[in-house]
Each structure stands twice: as C-alpha cells, then as structure tokens.
Amino acid sequence: MIAPVNHIVGLTSIVRERVLPVSGNVIARVNQRVGATDVIAETRWAREHIFLDVARTLQLSPGAAEKLVRCKVGDKLAAGTEVARSKSLFGRSVRVPREGTVVAVGGGQVLLEVGESKFELRAGIPGMVTEVLPGRGVVIETAGSLIQGIWGNGKTDTGVLVNVMNGPEDVLTESRMDVNLRGSILLGGTIKDADTLRAAAELPARGLIVPSIFPSAIPAAREMKYPIIVTDGFGSMPMNSAAYRLLSTNAKREVIMNAEIYDRYSGARPEVIIPLTISSEPPSSMEVAPFAPGLQVRMRRPPFMGSIGTIELLRPGLTTLPSGLRALAADIKLENGEMVVVPLVNLEVVG
Amino acid sequence: MPSSLVDGNSLLAVDVGASSTRAVLFDVVEGEYRFIASGIAPSTAEAPIKDVSEGARNAIVNLQSVLGKKLLDSARGLITPSQANGSGVDALVVTLSAGATIKTVIVGLLKDVSLESARRLTSSTYTRVVDTIALNDTRKAEQKIDSILRLRPDLVVITGGTDGGASLSVQKMLEPIGLASFLLPEEKRPSVLFAGNQKLEDEVKSLVGSLSSSMHFSPNVRPSLETEDLDPAERELAHIFVNIRKRQIKGVDQLNLWSGGHILPTAYATGRMVRYLTRAYNDSSILSVDIGASAASISAGFKGTSTLNVFPQYGLGENLAHLLKYTTLEDILRWSWLDISKGVLSDYLYQKSLYPATIAATKEDLAVSQAITRQALHLAMQNARRDFPRNIAQIKKNLTPGFSYIFMGGGALSDASRPSQSLLLLLDSIQPVGVSTVILDQNNLLPLLGAAASRNNILPVQVMESGAFMIIGTTIAPVVTASYGTPIMRAILTYENGTESRVELKYGSLETLPLASGEEGRLNVQLLKGADIGYGPGKSPKQGISITGGALGVVLDGRGRPFNLPTDAVRRRELIKKWSWTLGGE
Numbered sequence: 057m058i059a060p061v062n063h064i065v066g067l068t069s070i071v072r073e074r075v076l077p078v079s080g081n082v083i084a085r086v087n088q089r090v091g092a093t094d095v096i097a098e099t100r101w102a103r104e105h106i107f108l109d110v111a112r113t114l115q116l117s118p119g120a121a122e123k124l125v126r127c128k129v130g131d132k133l134a135a136g137t138e139v140a141r142s143k144s145l146f147g148r149s150v151r152v153p154r155e156g157t158v159v160a161v162g163g164g165q166v167l168l169e170v171g172e173s174k175f176e177l178r179a180g181i182p183g184m185v186t187e188v189l190p191g192r193g194v195v196i197e198t199a200g201s202l203i204q205g206i207w208g209n210g211k212t213d214t215g216v217l218v219n220v221m222n223g224p225e226d227v228l229t230e231s232r233m234d235v236n237l238r239g240s241i242l243l244g245g246t247i248k249d250a251d252t253l254r255a256a257a258e259l260p261a262r263g264l265i266v267p268s269i270f271p272s273a274i275p276a277a278r279e280m281k282y283p284i285i286v287t288d289g290f291g292s293m294p295m296n297s298a299a300y301r302l303l304s305t306n307a308k309r310e311v312i313m314n315a316e317i318y319d320r321y322s323g324a325r326p327e328v329i330i331p332l333t334i335s336s337e338p339p340s341s342m343e344v345a346p347f348a349p350g351l352q353v354r355m356r357r358p359p360f361m362g363s364i365g366t367i368e369l370l371r372p373g374l375t376t377l378p379s380g381l382r383a384l385a386a387d388i389k390l391e392n393g394e395m396v397v398v399p400l401v402n403l404e405v406v407g
Numbered sequence: 408m409p410s411s412l413v414d415g416n417s418l419l420a421v422d423v424g425a426s427s428t429r430a431v432l433f434d435v436v437e438g439e440y441r442f443i444a445s446g447i448a449p450s451t452a453e454a455p456i457k458d459v460s461e462g463a464r465n466a467i468v469n470l471q472s473v474l475g476k477k478l479l480d481s482a483r484g485l486i487t488p489s490q491a492n493g494s495g496v497d498a499l500v501v502t503l504s505a506g507a508t509i510k511t512v513i514v515g516l517l518k519d520v521s522l523e524s525a526r527r528l529t530s531s532t533y534t535r536v537v538d539t540i541a542l543n544d545t546r547k548a549e550q551k552i553d554s555i556l557r558l559r560p561d562l563v564v565i566t567g568g569t570d571g572g573a574s575l576s577v578q579k580m581l582e583p584i585g586l587a588s589f590l591l592p593e594e595k596r597p598s599v600l601f602a603g604n605q606k607l608e609d610e611v612k613s614l615v616g617s618l619s620s621s622m623h624f625s626p627n628v629r630p631s632l633e634t635e636d637l638d639p640a641e642r643e644l645a646h647i648f649v650n651i652r653k654r655q656i657k658g659v660d661q662l663n664l665w666s667g668g669h670i671l672p673t674a675y676a677t678g679r680m681v682r683y684l685t686r687a688y689n690d691s692s693i694l695s696v697d698i699g700a701s702a703a704s705i706s707a708g709f710k711g712t713s714t715l716n717v718f719p720q721y722g723l724g725e726n727l728a729h730l731l732k733y734t735t736l737e738d739i740l741r742w743s744w745l746d747i748s749k750g751v752l753s754d755y756l757y758q759k760s761l762y763p764a765t766i767a768a769t770k771e772d773l774a775v776s777q778a779i780t781r782q783a784l785h786l787a788m789q790n791a792r793r794d795f796p797r798n799i800a801q802i803k804k805n806l807t808p809g810f811s812y813i814f815m816g817g818g819a820l821s822d823a824s825r826p827s828q829s830l831l832l833l834l835d836s837i838q839p840v841g842v843s844t845v846i847l848d849q850n851n852l853l854p855l856l857g858a859a860a861s862r863n864n865i866l867p868v869q870v871m872e873s874g875a876f877m878i879i880g881t882t883i884a885p886v887v888t889a890s891y892g893t894p895i896m897r898a899i900l901t902y903e904n905g906t907e908s909r910v911e912l913k914y915g916s917l918e919t920l921p922l923a924s925g926e927e928g929r930l931n932v933q934l935l936k937g938a939d940i941g942y943g944p945g946k947s948p949k950q951g952i953s954i955t956g957g958a959l960g961v962v963l964d965g966r967g968r969p970f971n972l973p974t975d976a977v978r979r980r981e982l983i984k985k986w987s988w989t990l991g992g993e
Contacts, residue, residue: 058449058456058465079592103557107548107586160589167552167586206761271753289761291754318761320725321507321655323454343455357765358772361758379773380825381766401449402765 057384059347059405062354063204063327064298069340070202070329071186075193076177077101084194086187090179092214092312097177097193102157102169110140110150111164121164131158139166180212180314182331199338201306201330203287203299207269208315208326211283215241215262217330219307225294228266230255237261241311243303246292247284250276257282263313265303265328267295267362283315285326288362296354297364297391298406306330345405353388357402364406365390371397416497417489418863419470419478420855421463421662422673423503424450425701425724426764426818428462430470431855432478432496433866440866442875445850446470449764452505452656459505460658485665499666500858503659504673504701506652508535508719508726512560512597514580516542516567521603524628524635525566527794528602531641531715532648532672533702534562540583542567542576548583555587560597561651563619564644565611568604569631577607581614588618594654596620598647602628602640620654623647641715645675669861673697674704676857677816678715680867681706683860684812685713687868692799694810695853696837697817698784700724700763704817705791707810709799716791721783723776723819724763727756734782741972742835743778744983745771755779777832780819784836802840802886802939806968809841809941814876816848826958827990830879834917840884840968841941844955847877878924880957884964885938889914895965897933900954902926912965915982917989919963922956930954930961959990 080099084090111121124140127133133152141149156168183198218240220232226245233255241263247253248270256264263283268291277284287299295303312329319325345351351367365388375385375397383399390396417434428450432443446469451462464483471478477494480486486495511534515521522541529536537558540551563584567577588596599619601611605627616622625643629635649670653659663670671679674697681695685708693708703721707714720726720733730739736749755775759765767773788807801808813833815821820829829847833839852875856867887895896912900920910918914936922928929951937944954961964970966986973979 058451061455103553105549105552105556105586105590107552107583109548160586165582167549167590270750271757274757289754290757291750320453321457323457356762357758357768359769377766377768379767379770380828381768381773383766399766399768402762402768 057347057400059345059351059403061342061345061405061407063202063341064296064302064406065341066201066302067199067332067338068202069197069199069338070181071195071197071340072181073189073193073195074177074180075189076175079191080175082188082191082194084185084188086185088185090182090185090196092179092182094179095176096179096185099175100172101175102172104171106153106156106168106170108139108150108166108168109164110166113150114140114142114148116142116164118164122162125161125164125166127158127161127166129158129161133158133168178212181312181329198329198331199334200332201302202341203302203328205285205287205326206289206318207286208317209277209280209284210315210317211281212314213241213262213283214310214312215239217241217243217303217307217309217311219243219304221245221304224267224297224300228252233259235259241265241313243307247273247277249273253277253280265313268293283313285313285315285328293362296362298352303328341407347386347400347403352406353403354406355398355402356404360390360396360398363390365396368395416863418859418866419467419496419499420859421466421499421501422851422855423452423459423463423501423505424673424699424818425505425722426450426699428459428466429851430463430466431850431852432470432474433859433870439873440869441873442850442852442870444470444473446473450505457656458658459656460661463662487665498862499669500855500862501662501666501670502673502676502854502858503649503652503670504533506533506656508533509562509648509651510535510537510558510560511562511564512538512540512555512558514540514563514565514567514584516576518543520632521566521629524637525564528628528637528640528644529564530717531637531678532644532675532717533719535719540580542580551583552587552590555583556590559591559595562647563597563599565599565601566603566628568607569627569629577603578610578614581611585615585618588615598623598651600625600640600643600647602626621647621650641675645672648672669858671858673854674702674706674715674717676854677704678706678713678857679860680853680857681708682713683867684708688812691811692809693812693814695814695816696784696788696820696833698723698780698787698819699817703783703787705787707791707795709796712796714791714794716787716794718787718790721787723759723780723783725760727779728760730756730779730783733786739778739782741979742781742983743774744980744987745774746980747775777828781832781836784832788837802941803968806840806886807838810839810843813837813839813843813845814848814853815845816851816853821847821849821851825992826877826879827987827992830959830962831987831990831992834882834964835970838968838970839882840886842952843882845879845882845957847879849877850875852876878955878957880922880959880962881954882962882964883932883940884968885934885940886968887914887936887938888967889936891915893936895934895936895938896963897935898963899931900961901929901931901951903928910963912963914965914967916965917962917986918965919959919989920961922954922960924956924958926956928954928956962990
C-alpha cells in the first residue's frame with residue numbers, strides 16, 4: 057500500500073514551481089541564482105470591471121450604438137473620456153467614470169478593466185532557476201532542511217528563527233512576546249487565542265511556526281499579515297519530535313516560511329525551508345513510498361496522534377482494531393519504545 | 408433454476424471515491440450473474456499522484472490477488488476482452504465521486520420557480536452553488552462579472568422561461584456570464600448547461616456558447632409553470648460532471664477509454680438503480696442513503712417518480728471543517744454515548760478534514776465519528792425531504808415518509824464495525840417510519856449496478872437477487888407520542904414452523920424479535936395510544952404483516968417520531984448506550 061509522505065528532513069533537494077495567478081511577464085532566467093525576496097515574475101491584475109451599455113444609455117439599437125462607440129480593445133482611457141455620443145443636436149454622451157483599459161467592445165457595449173494593480177511574484181526560496189514557464193513563472197531548485205506543516209495562512213516571509221518554546225508541548229501566550237523578538241520568526245507553542253496572534257503582529261514578528269492551533273483562533277490567523285505555519289494539528293497538540301528537533305537545532309538561522317494554504321489536489325503545503333550551503337547535490341525526498349518495515353512514520357489519528365515511530369511489522373491480512381473496525385495495520389515502535397498497532401490509513405511516512 | 412439469459416460476459420466495475428477506490432468483479436456462475444469479489448485501494452486523485460487511474464489499477468491488483476487471476480497486463484493496462492487463459496474481463500464500468508466539489512453558478516428568472524428547479528438540478532450531483540443570478544438581482548452587470556471572475560465557477564446552469572415564454576429577460580441575465588467567461592483564460596472557462604426556454608437555444612449558443620469550455624443543452628426543466636421535469640437535465644449534468652473531472656483530474660480519461668464511456672457520477676448511478684428497483688418491486692417506495700468522504704447522498708424512489716440529492720457539505724472528508732456552518736457542536740454531541748467536550752469535537756472536525764481516509768482505531772474515536780455521521784445524515788435527510796413529491800402518502804407532515812426498502816451504503820455506514828451499529832445510525836438519523844426492510848450494501852454495489860445497467864440490464868437484477876447485499880432486518884417504527892415507559896405496541900411474530908415470539912414495545916425503547924436471514928414470518932401487532940405504522944392510528948392488518956428476516960431480525964423502534972433525545976445529558980448518554988446494547992452492541 058502506498059503511503060503519503062510528510063517531509064521533515066534535515067537535508068534534501070527542494071524543487072518548487074512558482075507561478076503567477078494570471079499570465080504575465082517572467083523576469084528570471086534559467087540558471088539565474090535568486091534570493092527568496094527577489095521578484096521573478098510580474099503581471100498587472102485588474103480585479104474590477106465597468107460595464108458601459110451604450111445602447112441602453114442612448115436608447116438605441118445595439119447595431120446603431122455600435123457605430124457610435126469610439127474606443128477599441130486595448131485602449132487605455134482616462135476618467136471622463138467620452139466613448140460614445142449620440143448624433144442629435146444636444147447629443148448625450150457616455151463617458152468612462154474611472155481610468156481603465158477596454159477589454160471588450162461589441163453590440164453597443166463596452167467593458168473596461170479598472171483598478172489595475174501590479175503584482176510581483178517573489179522567488180519564495182533562494183536557489184537556482186532551473187526552468188522558465190513562459191508567461192507563468194519558474195522552477196527553482198535549492199538544498200536545505202524542509203519541514204512541512206498541515207496548515208498555513210497563505211503568507212510568506214523570511215527571517216531569523218528564534219525558539220521561544222520550552223519543549224514540544226509548550227503553549228505560546230501573549231506574555232512571551234518580548235520586544236527582543238521583533239523582526240524574528242518565532243518557533244512557539246500551541247496558539248489558543250487570537251490575542252497571542254495580535255501580540256505577535258504588534259511586535260512585529262516576521263512569522264510563527266507552531267505545533268497546533270485552536271480552531272477558534274483560525275479566523276484571526278488567516279487575517280494576520282505575517283506567515284503562520286502549524287506543523288501538527290488542531291487543538292492542544294505537541295510538536296512532533298522530528299520537526300521540533302530539526303527546528304529547535306536551527307535556531308538563529310535564516311529560515312524561509314511559505315505558509316501556503318494546503319491544497320490536497322495540487323499538493324501545495326505550508327513549509328519551512330532552511331537553506332544550507334552544500335558541496336554536492338543532496339538526494340530528493342521521496343513523494344510516495346510503499347509502507348515497509350523500518351520506515352519512520354507519524355500517527356494521524358488518536359490514540360497516538362502526532363507521535364513518531366518506526367514500522368516494525370506489516371501485519372498480514374486485516375486486523376481488528378479496538379474500535380471493532382478491521383483494516384490493514386502495522387506494528388509500530390514509538391520513540392519511547394512502546395509497541396502499538398496502527399491502521400495503515402492512519403499513518404504517514406516522515407522523511 | 409431459471410435458464411440463463413446472459414451471454415456470459417464478465418464485468419469489472421470500479422468506484423473511485425474520495426478516499427477509497429474499489430474494483431468489483433461480476434461474472435456468471437451457474438448461469439446467473441454474481442458478485443464475485445472486490446479489491447480496495449486508496450484513491451489517488453490527490454497529490455502527489457494526481458491520477459485516479461493509478462488508484463483504480465491498485466484496486467484491480469488487490470482484486471487480482473483475491474481472484475487468483477490476471478486482469479492487468481505487465482504494463483498495468485486492462486486486459487479486455489477476457490482471454491482463453493482466464494485472464495481479463497469483457498467490460499468495465501466506472502462510478503466517480505472523487506474530486507473537489509464543483510463550483511456552480513445558477514441562473515434563473517424567478518426565485519421560487521426556475522431557480523428552485525436549478526437548485527434541485529444541481530443538487531443531483533457533487534456541486535456547490537457559489538452564486539445565484541436571478542431576474543430580481545439588484546447587482547450591476549459589472550458586479551456580477553467581477554463575482555464570476557472571483558469565484559471561477561466550474562459550471563453555470565441556466566434555467567428560466569417556460570417553453571415559448573419570456574426570452575428578453577433570460578438574454579439580459581446571460582450578458583454577464585458571457586462577458587465574464589470571455590475574460591477568463593480559456594482553460595478556466597466554465598461548462599454551461601442551458602435547461603430553459605427551448606426557443607432560446609440559438610441565442611444562448613451565440614451569447615455564451617463559444618465562451619464556455621463546453622456548452623450543453625437539455626430539455627427545459629420547467630416546460631410550464633406547473634410542470635417540472637429534471638430527468639433529462641440530470642442525465643446531461645451527469646455527463647458534464649464527468650467532462651469537468653476529465654479536465655480536472657488526470658486518469659479519468661483513461662478510465663473513460665477503458666470503459667468505452669460507461670462512466671457515471673456515483674450518486675447518479677445510485678439514483679438510477681433506485682429508480683429501477685422502484686419499478687422492479689411493483690412501485691414500492693425505496694430509499695437509498697449513502698455517506699462517505701465526498702458527500703451524503705439521498706435517493707428516493709416513489710411510484711412514478713424519484714429524487715436524488717447529493718450534499719457535499721455533509722461529506723465526512725475535506726468538507727468536515729465547514730460542517731459547523733450548517734449545525735452546532737451541541738447538535739452533534741447529543742448523539743454521542745461519550746461525554747465529549749465541544750473543544751475536542753471542534754478539533755476533531757478540523758483534524759479529520761485534513762485526513763479524510765483515516766479511520767477510528769478506538770471506541771472513543773468511533774463514538775465521535777459516528778455522532779458526526781448521525782448529524783450529517785440527519786441534516787441530509789431533512790434537506791432531501793423538501794424535494795420529495797408532495798402527493799406521497801405520509802403518516803404525518805415533516806416526518807420521513809414510509810419506505811418499503813431502505814438501502815444504506817457508503818464508507819461510514821458500510822464500514823461500521825457491526826450491522827447493529829449501522830442500523831442504529833440509520834434509525835437515529837433517518838428516522839424511518841412504519842414498516843421497512845433495511846438492507847446494508849456492505850460492498851457498495853448499488854452505484855456499480857446502476858452503472859452496469861447501461862452495459863448489461865440483466866446483471867443488476869440477478870446480482871440483487873443473489874444475496875450480495877446484507878439484509879439487516881425489518882424495522883417497525885410507529886408514529887406516536889406518549890410518556891416514557893408507556894406500552895405503545897404489542898407484537899406477535901409467527902414463524903414459518905408455527906412457533907411464536909411476543910414482545911411489548913414501550914415508548915422510548917427499542918426491542919428485537921429474532922428472525923434469521925432467509926426466513927419469513929408474520930407479524931401481528933396491536934397498536935396502543937394511537938400509534939400509527941402506516942395503516943391509520945391504532946390500526947394494523949388483521950392478517951398480519953409479512954416480514955423478511957435479517958441479521959438483526961425484526962427491530963421495533965418505540966422512540967417516537969420525530970424522535971427527540973432527552974435534554975438531560977447523563978440520561979441521554981445512558982439511553983444511547985442502552986439502545987446500542989439492545990441491538991447487540993456493547
């Protein structure tokens with residue numbers, strides 16, 4: 057059976073596609089070395105439109121109105137520009153209420169894009185551009201530590217990692233927000249409330265990496281302008297030992313947070329990258345792996361949710377669980393030496 | 408043994424669900440079609456594999472190991488037709504429910520007429536209505552355009568106008584759709600289904616046809632104000648669903664190729680089977696309830712008509728984090744025998760939405776999981792009831808109408824650890840009334856048979872009658888209101904050998920009478936306190952009711968309809984445990 061993989065790995069090759077939300081201009085070139093904050097592509101993006109119904113305004117047939125329209129697709133029009141005027145003595149005119157670009161003309165109607173803004177796509181990770189996706193973005197390759205999370209608030213940033221956790225089971229509170237933490241990415245404990253998030257914003261912190269978050273704090277977390285990555289789950293959950301070890305031992309280093317919103321279909325996941333200088337290319341992490349003895353796994357459901365262990369034995373046939381359900385299962389040796397039986401569907405490989 | 412009408416072709420049926428993919432083989436045994444075996448594997452619509460055909464192949468590989476014969480060649484291609492050496496199959500059908508909910512914009516003239524029909528139509532498959540454009544929409548054209556551009560719907564369903572009726576109004580509503588589609592990149596443009604005034608087809612084609620990713624037409628869902636006919640549009644929508652999935656998910660094309668185009672949305676295939684069974688069983692009323700990771704589906708067949716409702720919002724997978732938009736933590740917790748805090752439940756909903764395929768390993772986890780299933784199914788049934796025909800016989804308004812047969816399927820019901828758990832889950836959430844035979848589709852065959860019917864119309868009949876489904880038993884649920892502990896029914900079950908079993912049913916309790924699978928009996932009931940099981944208050948047939956046996960025999964549900972749980976939490980939890988124990992649970 058194929059196992060899902062969650063990457064928590066000390067050194068790996070990381071290949072990431074960075075693409076614009078709409079087509080635009082790619083600035084970066086193949087073999088260019090980029091920093092995390094470098095702009096690699098840009099586009100102009102209008103989120104609003106204005107629909108001018110010349111025919112209706114001038115009370116003409118669409119055909120007659122069409123002949124009066126003086127603009128064409130692609131025209132950039134200033135606010136107040138006249139796009140049509142009726143032929144009568146005191147002819148009425150139709151004017152553009154806001155500056156915009158004509159995107160469609162026909163049938164006595166004009167559609168404009170307005171409120172255009174420039175969108176710059178940043179590299180997100182430092183590395184080498186290995187491929188340009190024309191009009192869309194680039195593929196960047198780098199090497200370093202990779203810690204994937206389970207929830208992100210959609211923001212990205214880089215900064216120096218500061219560990220404010222006293223252990224994987226810690227809780228992050230408002231009172232921990234010391235002014236010395238300003239401008240840092242914080243490795244903190246469970247977030248129980250929105251006040252803690254607001255206190256981090258006031259510092260301001262550059263980002264938060266936490267083991268878990270209470271569902272009640274999620275709406276506020278989405279609103280925060282800095283990235284938040286949750287590594288393990290919802291409610292009170294400690295940080296899994298693999299992620300805690302890796303992150304806490306990399307304190308004081310520059311880390312990149314890409315708190316991408318988890319998308320099960322595209323595979324987008326929130327992740328922390330710690331770039332490392334290497335002399336030779338490290339191997340890439342596996343994306344899928346068949347369950348096998350010796351693999352390091354994490355439990356995704358009670359009773360050992362979040363615990364890390366090693367597969368000792370894949371049980372033949374179906375195993376009856378304490379719940380009464382029957383499923384393919386494995387004997388797992390937890391880090392404390394305890395042996396437990398876990399259904400395979402409740403496991404993910406860590407590596 | 409009746410002579411076989413079949414030509415002996417084997418049929419492989421694959422169901423691609425959100426969490427699991429099942430491969431099921433049907434073949435001819437002693438002249439009749441039988442369910443032979445099934446193989447299961449995790450679905451692979453999601454990253455990193457992003458190819459549903461891989462999950463299908465894995466399920467087929469697992470089926471191969473059960474069968475001991477090859478169905479896939481060395482390149483993992485399907486061997487078809489079956490070979491002289493016994494390998495391969497003659498045909499394949501596929502049902503599909505995997506994939507993100509289809510974002511849909513509905514367009515119609517009047518809120519209570521064409522838009523209501525559009526809502527019912529889109530409710531027949533895995534859609535979520537993200538915007539509604541109606542004649543009385545006060546938004547400006549550009550606001551509608553911006554809304555569509557922001558929402559990026561996968562599908563636009565346009566209804567409105569009776570045949571030969573209004574046309575200008577429909578055209579006006581289509582302008583923003585056409586313009587927004589024009590502005591979207593070609594690969595992001597929605598599919599469009601027009602099921603309105605037939606005279607407008609050419610106009611619609613010119614306004615939005617070239618701007619949609621695919622344009623479809625079906626007969627008007629509202630040929631006149633008084634008439635609604637959803638069937639042809641539902642059929643078209645089923646095809647559109649598959650086309651959208653082909654664009655969205657790799658591997659659907661491959662399965663479509665293997666199956667020669669015999670691929671249907673899972674819920675639609677179930678609905679087709681329910682319609683068929685309704686006719687086959689002399690216009691009996693038939694209900695199918697199914698709940699899994701992708702959606703809760705309710706399909707009901709009545710004499711001459713049927714309804715199909717798919718509720719992705721009540722699915723037990725990725726949509727669980729949003730379940731609280733439709734219900735409360737308290738309403739979920741009322742179903743649990745365990746004292747669980749609201750915080751734990753809230754965490755659970757979010758956590759499970761991340762990992763839909765995970766299962767409950769402990770009794771405590773199962774208790775939470777089944778409480779959620781009960782509430783989700785309860786909500787689905789309440790919503791589905793709104794679309795049931797108004798002229799059907801009902802003991803009391805706002806109750807589930809009487810169904811002769813109830814099929815239950817989907818991961819959450821068919822995977823329950825015991826049949827008693829599945830039945831209690833059904834009784835609690837659906838709250839059937841009167842006399843019903845409850846059948847567990849433990850191999851989730853119903854949709855596959857619905858899909859198979861398009862290739863082989865004998866197969867579903869013969870498989871249905873072959874014992875591939877588990878008859879749980881017959882439930883008797885009177886409509887009555889009384890004090891707890893008051894006798895409401897006395898029942899005598901007479902077995903085929905003439906012996907009898909008797910029981911007195913008290914209000915608020917469950918009772919069982921043993922009647923093994925395959926056995927038949929006659930149940931004579933005396934109804935007290937005006938209890939009604941469908942023959943009128945206090946009335947029952949003098950000759951008794953012919954009853955079919957099952958795994959749990961006859962189950963008498965005296966908890967009243969509607970069934971209200973006690974408000975006192977401690978007493979409620981005790982009762983839930985007692986009911987479970989009565990049906991043979993722990």
